[in-house]
Amino acid sequence: MSMELEQVLPGEIERRSFEIITEELKGRRFDVGQEDIIKRVIHTTADFEYADTMTFSPDAVKCALEALRDGGNTVIVTDTNMTKAGIHRTSLEKLGVEVHCYMADPDVAKTAKEQGLTRAYASMEKAARMAKETGKQVIFSVGNAPTALIAIETLMQKGEIYPALVIGVPVGFVNVVEAKERIMAAKVPYIVAKGRKGGSTVAAAILNALLYKIDNER
Amino acid sequence: MSMELEQVLPGEIERRSFEIITEELKGRRFDVGQEDIIKRVIHTTADFEYADTMTFSPDAVKCALEALRDGGNTVIVTDTNMTKAGIHRTSLEKLGVEVHCYMADPDVAKTAKEQGLTRAYASMEKAARMAKETGKQVIFSVGNAPTALIAIETLMQKGEIYPALVIGVPVGFVNVVEAKERIMAAKVPYIVAKGRKGGSTVAAAILNALLYKIDNER
Structure with a gap:
């Protein structure tokens, strides 16, 4: 027990964390609407690289907030059950926004196998069909599979889906950088971590930062 | 669509990713038992810093594998539902290992509020009670809250829990480094990402790397 703990009350830990993040960003300026999203990503990763890599289409935050405020007309589609588990449930429920992840669905596994696609790709196709059938708008949140981003871009090219927002933060080594570049070149509101x-x-974290913006307005 | 995609079959993406990771590690050597854990963490984060920060007690991998192979006698306790959602379900089910996360339990919230603790702290106390009552051994997996690690260390000092393994990889700015140092100073098998x-x-990712080791033996 060589190291002393900083004495911070449980309810104060997050505030103190954001204070440290702000200090270490040394007066660096961000777009007002984007700042708390970038800081929350740093809070989640302890990685200041995101201050340089987080990239927003000019309308991204506005479109995201509008879609979320539209409640029951909006569905968030994720490419992992982890992201689904990490979105702040109470905030979502207040708005009436549903979250779906189709990655573990048997029909997605079947289609992927038959057509030689990744399950992520097939699950985005399923999301596009869901959007068509229900008339709901979709916020895509891709935190894992670059092939999910590639699917979304391909579906947009074909006119099969018009996302309200694409959160493009897959991680990895094969086609990750390229998939992000494609989304940023497409005509869609996006929030992307380059690289x-x-x-x-x-x-x-990005979705929660958006949800907390709305919570704080109330 | 300025950038060409690398053509990799869906089933080959992970293998190709590990190939790239190995290339970029430029012949760097790791302990045989630890290597695939470290590489899987890099695969999950695209962050090579973990090659330097991942730290194992000498017996950690052996103890972890023994506990997991012990199946129904072992419970994994996580400090987030995200980690719970991210552990490979099929591998767990084959072994009969259960995963619990008490963070969202109403009694944990109540205790935390009454005693001025974080919910993470209170949820680790609940885990220690569960272990006592059931006689099961616990693998703790802390990916978020340093106060969870502090709770585990305090409970060990009091003789309330003897973990089979502590995975100590919380992230953040308040007492994160200190909490990890405390676990590494305690008499317990640990896998920690310093910093x-x-x-x-x-x-x-650490749990999955361990589970895949066992899967591959079969």
Whole structure:
């Protein structure tokens, strides 16, 4: 027990964390609407690289907030059950926004196998069909599989889906950078972490930052 | 669509990713039992810093594998539902190992509020009671809250719990480094990512690497 603990009350830990993040960002300025999203991603990862890599289409935050405020008309589709588990449930329920992850669905596994696709790709196709059938708008949250982003871009090209927002923060080594570049070149509101980094926790952090914005307005 | 995609079959993406990781580690050597854990953490984060920060007690991998092979006698306790969602279900079910996360339990929230603790702290106390009552051994997997690690260390000091393994990879800015140092100073098998970094995905990746070791033996 060589190291002393900083004495911080349980309810104060998050506030103190954001204070440290702000100090270490040394006066760096961000777009007002984007700042708390970037800081929450740093809070989730302890990785200041995201201050440089987080990239937003000009309308991204506005479109995201509008879609979330639209409650029952909006569905969040994730590419991992981890992100689904990480989104703040109470905030979602207040808005009436549902979250779906189709990755573990047997029909997705079947389609993927038959057509030689990844399950992530097939699950995004399923999301596009769901959106068509229900008329709901979709916020895609991709924190794991670059092939999910590639699927979304392909489905947009074909006119099969018009996402309200694409959160593009898959992590990894094969086609991750390229998939993010494709989404940023597409005509869609996006929030992307450029480069190889990202993850399910980053995807959840971005959604939570958006949800907390709405919570704080109330 | 400026960037060409690397053509990799769905079933080959993970293998190709590990190939890239191995290439970029440039011949760096790790302990044989630890190597695939470290590489899986890098695979999950795209962050090579973990090659330097992942730290194992000498007996950690052996103790972890023994506990997991012990199946129904072992319970994994996580500090987030995200980690719980990220552990490979089929591998767990084959072994008969259960996973519990008490973070969202109403009694944990109540105790935390009454006693001025974090919910993470109170949920680790609940885990210690569960272990006592059931006689099961516990693998703790802490990917979020340093106060969970502090709770485990305090409970060990009091003789309330003897973990089979502590995975200590919380992320953040307040007492994260200190909590990890305390676990590494305690008499317990541990796998820790030194420093501020870690997360629920890292915690899940470590458990999955261990589970896949056992899967591959069969």
